[in-house]
Amino acid sequence: MVMEKINLKNKFSDLLEYWSPRVISEMNDYQIKIVKIKGDFIWHNHENTDELFYVIEGKMNIHFHDSTVVLENGDLFVVPRGVDHMPSAETECHVMLIEPKGTKNTGNRDTDLTAENDIWI
Secondary structure (H helix, E strand, O other): OOOOOOOHHHHHHHOOOEOOOEEEEEEOOEEEEEEEEEEEOOOEOOOOOOEEEEEEEOEEEEEOOOOEEEEEOOOEEEEOOOOOEEEEEEEEEEEEEEEEOOOOOOOOOOOOOOOOOOOEO
């Protein structure tokens, strides 16, 4: 086991694509991922798990069918399992995700935005 500190700024500078989460660490059966987002994602849900969003830099929206949650630097929000949502950001936003290993970024849908799992950065 390697124990090293992780510098988020450095990790984000290595991310080249939007909507393509990358693993930076693991804790028990959970992965800590980072992702750059911009524009609209897709409507989806995660049937078997909650999904945690923590905004490191920027501003994003999480749209629900009846409301929208706006997250800015330092804000954290958990989308409950099974709830349809669509993340979006008008400008580039840096986000940390915490979710169980193997969680697909597009949840219950397969699209061209479905990212490969377990890619470390």
